[in-house]
Amino acid sequence: MADDLSSKENAGHLWMEGRTLVHLRGDQERPTHMPRGPAKRTGPGFLNPAMAPARTRSVLLLADALEHDWLVKPGHDLRALDALCATGVRVRRWRNEIPAAHQSRLRITANDLDKSALEWLKSTHTRSPPVVAVNHALEDDRYERLPSGTMHDGIFIMQNDARIALMEAAYQWVDLDPFGSPVNFLDAAVQGLSRVAFLEVTATDTAALTGSSPSSQQRRYGAKGIVDSYAHDDAVRVLLGLIATTAARHDRCVEPVLALFDGHHVRVSVKVRRSRDGASDVLASMGWRVRDENGTYRFVRHPDSNQIERASGPMWIGPLWDRTIAARLTKDRAVDLCFPDEERLEHHRTMGLEWSDDDSEYAKRELRRSVRYIADAADLMSRDHTLYHMDDLPNMAGTGQAPKMEALFEEIQTAGYSAARMPDVDPFLVTDAPHEDVMQCIRKLCQD
Ligand SMILES: C[S@@+](CC[C@H](N)C(=O)[O-])C[C@H]1O[C@@H](n2cnc3c(N)ncnc32)[C@H](O)[C@@H]1O
CATH class of the missing domain: 3.30.56 (Phenylalanyl-tRNA Synthetase; Chain B, domain 1)
Structure with a gap:
């Protein structure tokens, strides 16, 4: 390892997620390239490698929004917040991996309540700064009261309760990645969004979402489940349903862009627009899944008394994805955007990254796996x-x-x-x- 990484203060080791150098604590094992399930340990400074595919898709979607101008007008800035950023791997990946041409338009804010996680973010980011230096100013006219944060190599870092951070300024891109259920943060997230915005939500409480924990499902999501082959799809739709009805309460409507059950978590990504009429229409996309005798199912707005035993819901019964955007999430795109070129990789190695040719092969495989099947299923998942x-x-x-x-x-x-x-x-x-x-x-x- 290079000298500056071998001092006691910097003890730990280096890993690469996407093309971003990540500093791991000394007591975290070197991640495997294809981790499954939740990390064995969590806490300040611990990276959950099982979330790497979700972070890769987040980089791809944000790059797509900037490249194809589907969220903000061409040339305009996009304000993105990771409200529960932990050690900031996601925000650092945004800063390192979104193409250079769009970096100056991207204003990134990272928030977490945990001071030591934020210290970890600051020291890693300072030690491995992004190739394209972006130092945007804080737009103080947008804040009700000035947040107590600081700018670090193109990332504005603040330590707040996420609910306050979300409400303090209008963001166009909000990521909500809590431990467990996101329900406590949803109202603040929706209220804090700008007029047209994008919201990405992770939920790891899959037992509640699928219905295998019926009381939690009822309490948190107001839903009833059936644990059968459709439980994963139900989980995605129950979470989308809660986001859609929360948005509607604040006069907003949602359009799902991507929604996946990814093993130990559910992740949904929706466009959210302020529109009273759109919000009123949300009920047309809410309903129940009723199992048919032939082993399949159909969606109904309200199950009748004969169907209720075989019904799960209420849930979102509309389209799950945006055809055009999802079709662009290809394996080639994931590798092009998120795998470093030789020069960058060599630079990481001089910083102390131990990385073999096999590691590169595994990492590329993992990047492809992050978007596997998505482009091919894009059309069908966007309609009945x-x-x-x-x-x-x-x-x-x-x-x-x-x-x-x-x-x-x-x-x-x-x-x-x-x-x-x-x-x-x-x-x-x-x-x-x-x-x-x-x-x-x-x-x-x-x-x-
Ligand atoms: C699952 S981690 C986030 C992981 C991160 N987004 C990533 O991709 O690496 C959840 C984080 O939420 C933070 N947290 C929990 N409650 C919070 C609150 N009320 N306000 C702000 N942060 C909170 C925790 O400190 C923790 O770092």
């Missing part, structure tokens, strides 16, 4: 579709075995419909084919 868990198909079709997924996609497409794999930890088919046609395709393949 039906999901099928691959393990349910043999029973449904009475075939005793499931066909290969790729073969089934092809068969459904040959029959004139769309089919893709939905990104989830489990294998899900997403299609617009009528149920009987799907069954016929399966039977045909299982006969061949």
Whole structure:
């Protein structure tokens, strides 16, 4: 390790997430490239490597908003806040990995209540500053009272309760990544958004969201669940439903851009617009999932007394993604944007990063995995579709075995419909084919 990293004060080691150098505490093990599930330890200074794919998608979406001008007008600044930033890996990745051409338009604020996490952010960021130096001034006319923060190499850092930070100024991009449920922060987040904005929310309380913890689900989300093959999709839709109804209470409407169940957490990303009419229409996208006798389901606005036993909700029943934006989240884009060039990698190595060619291969694989299946499923996930868990198909079709997924996609497409794999930890088919046609395709393949 280089001298300046080997002093006692700087004890610890270096890791690279995306193309950003991350300083880990000495007692955190070197992360593996494909971590699954929550980190074994959490607390100030600990990086949760299992969240790296979500942070990668955040970089991709923010870069996309700036490149395609879907949030602010061309040339205008975009104010982004990570309200619960911990050691600031996400904000540092925004500053390091969004293309240089857009950096001067990006005003980044990082907030957390934990002083030592923020100290960790400051020291890491100062030690490994971004290649493109951006030092925007604090726009003091936008604050009700001046926040007590400081600027560090293009990141304004403040230590506040997130609910205060969110309400103090209008941000166009807000990230909410709490431990557990985001419900306590949602009102403040929505109220603090600018007229047109983007909100990304993480929830790790999957037991509540899926309904495997029914009392928590009822208390936090006002919903009732059924723990079956659709529990993951229910979790995503229950969280979206709460965000949509919270937004509506503040005269705002939402348009989902991306919504995923990613193993141990749910992550949803929505555009939020101030619009009384749009807010009034939100109920049209709220409803229940009723299980049908054939093993699938349909969405209804209100289940009747015969359906309620087989129904989960209330939840968002509208489209889950934005077709155009999601289609641009490709594997090539993830690697182009988030993997360093040789010069940068060499620079990181001179800073003390121990990184082999194998590490590079694994890291690229992990970047591709962050967006796997998204572009291919973008169209179907943005309109009406039906999901099928691959393990349910043999029973449904009475075939005793499931066909290969790729073969089934092809068969459904040959029959004139769309089919893709939905990104989830489990294998899900997403299609617009009528149920009987799907069954016929399966039977045909299982006969061949
Ligand atoms: C899951 S971590 C955030 C991880 C971070 N976004 C990332 O990508 O690395 C949650 C953080 O919320 C902070 N926190 C909890 N309650 C808070 C509050 N009321 N206001 C501000 N920060 C809070 C904790 O200190 C912790 O750092």
